[in-house]
Amino acid sequence: MREQFRQDLAEITRELVEMTFAVGSAINRATQALLDSDLELAESVIAGDVAVDATAAEIDARCFDLAARQQPVAADLRVVMSGIRISMSIERMGDLAKHVAKQTRLRYPKSSIPNELRGVFAQMGALAEAIANAAGLLMDTEQLDVLSTIGRYDDQMDALHRELFSTVLSPSWPHGVEEAIDVTLLSRYYERYADHAVTVARRMTHVTTGEPYEAITIDADPNQAELA
Amino acid sequence: MREQFRQDLAEITRELVEMTFAVGSAINRATQALLDSDLELAESVIAGDVAVDATAAEIDARCFDLAARQQPVAADLRVVMSGIRISMSIERMGDLAKHVAKQTRLRYPKSSIPNELRGVFAQMGALAEAIANAAGLLMDTEQLDVLSTIGRYDDQMDALHRELFSTVLSPSWPHGVEEAIDVTLLSRYYERYADHAVTVARRMTHVTTGEPYEAITIDADPNQAELA
Structure with a gap:
């Protein structure tokens, strides 16, 4: 019974990790579509979000099925419950990638971003993909030292968001x-995307350490190099 | 066992309804704070969101506990799973009320909105509270005829959001x-607030009718009077 529980949980985690990489790819492609005013690519990101939502629904069902069959208590119940919360945060990341793609479609064939801000959005896109991949890695390996990387990426994203505000x-x-x-809303989508990745990381920390979720903060490691 | 399940479910629903009315009150007070540049009121909305988040976490725990104890299948499992999704949507509504309050605090003692847009935001606030209350009523009574009211409010909100864009x-x-x-972000918060209420209504319809969630749309009744 216990072994079965572990196996089921590993399967759910695997799906969460794949979903995270999928929304990482989605924000990468959405950014590319934004920078190149590529309508076809934007449409593919928009259409692809249905699969992310379907995966989230499937993970929900698996978590409930597991709770019903195995009747976990205490720490185990916490893990299963966190699965659903994490899947919803990843789903929201997918929605935000879709929002970026929709903005590209809205202004097509015009670009949504002036030339001088291309660099900022390219950086935001790279950071968003990197933070998603780091969150996926954290879930996959439970190596909590990834947390400071996630914190650093989030700080960099916030700095870019503020910089963009001053420019505008x-x-x-x-x-x-x-x-x-346009650029303020877009910038907000990236900033929110990173926030949801931080939420995922906090929930994973809660699962791994048992610390109350509300008490967990993700801080950047001051000695770490900035993402190029 | 079955009777206990019904009782537990009724208790969860009662909490969801209360939470919905609480976020309805929050957006009402956030709007008042916005219109009056009332810092104290804004702070109370911001501080009050912690209680909403705590209720959401408690509802999650109750749903999981119920799933573990009663091992529901099929329709019953669908109901319990929907409880968590609904609580997350209501929690997001609370977050958006908090965002409005934070915007008020950010610009205080200046107002975030120019005088000529006070009317639009007063209407958005009234609609947001009305749609939350309608969603609460829907959960409380399972009267699906509330759906068209919710659809109508959402349409009116979208129209206000578009109107504001043209003004700006x-x-x-x-x-x-x-x-x-400032006003674009604020308007977006109200529009998203209404969207989440629609999501709640769609999930409730899914629970009540068993129709697949993805297939459910909420349409306005064309014969219904507009909210004043």
């Missing part, structure tokens, strides 16, 4: 209000 | 980029 609000902003709103 | 993007917009971004 500077008196020398040469574009209009529509462009300002 | 019109060449005659007399304010700056910062004001444009």
Whole structure:
């Protein structure tokens, strides 16, 4: 019974990890579509989100099935419950990648971002994919030293988000209000994407250490190199 | 056993209904704080969100406990699983009310919204509270005729959101980029709030009718009067 429980849990974790890599790929492709005004690629990201949602629903069902069959208590119950919460956060990351793709489609064939901000969005896209992959790695390996990497990526994302705000609000902003709103919303999608990855990491820490979820903070390692 | 299951489920539903009314009250107070630049009220909304999150966590635990003790299958399992998904949507509504309150705090003592948009935001606030209350009523009574009301409120919210976009993007917009971004983000919070209420309504329909969640759409009744 106990062995079966472990096996079922490993299977759920495997699905969560795959789902995380899938939304990492989605934000990468959404960013590419944004930078290149590539409608076809944007459409494929939008269409692909259905599969992410389906996986989330399947993980929910597996977690409940496991709870019903094995009647876990205490720590084991905490693990199974966290599975559903984690799947919802990853699902939201997928939604945010879809939002980026939809913005690309909305302005097509125009670009949603002015040329001088391409670099910022390329960095945000790279950070978003990297934080998703780090969260996937954390779930796969339970190596809690990945946490400080996740914290660092999140800090870098927040810094880019703030930088973009100052650019848009500077008196020398040469574009209009529509462009300002577009890039602000886009930037917010990336920032929220990273926040959800942090939530995943906090939930995983809760599962691994048993620490109360609310008390867990993810801090950046000050000695770590910045992502290029 | 069966009777116990029904009782436990009724208890979970009661908590979900209360949580829905709580986030309805939160968006009402957040809107009031926004309109009056009332910092104290904004702070109370921000502080109050902790209780909403705690209720969501408690509902999760109850659902899992129920699944473990009663091992429901088929329709019953669907109901218990939906409880967690619904609690997460309501929790997100609470987060969005908090976002509105935080925006108020960010600009205090200045107002986040120009005078001529006060009416739009007052309407958005009223609609948001009304849609939350309708979702609560739906859960409480399982009367599916509330659905068309929810659909109507959501349509009205979307129309206000679009109207606000046109105002901000019109060449005659007399304010700056910062004001444009503030009101756009705020408007998005209200629109997302209503979307989550629609998600709650769709999940409830799924629970009540057994229809696949993905197939459920909430449409407005074209004969219904608009909310004042």
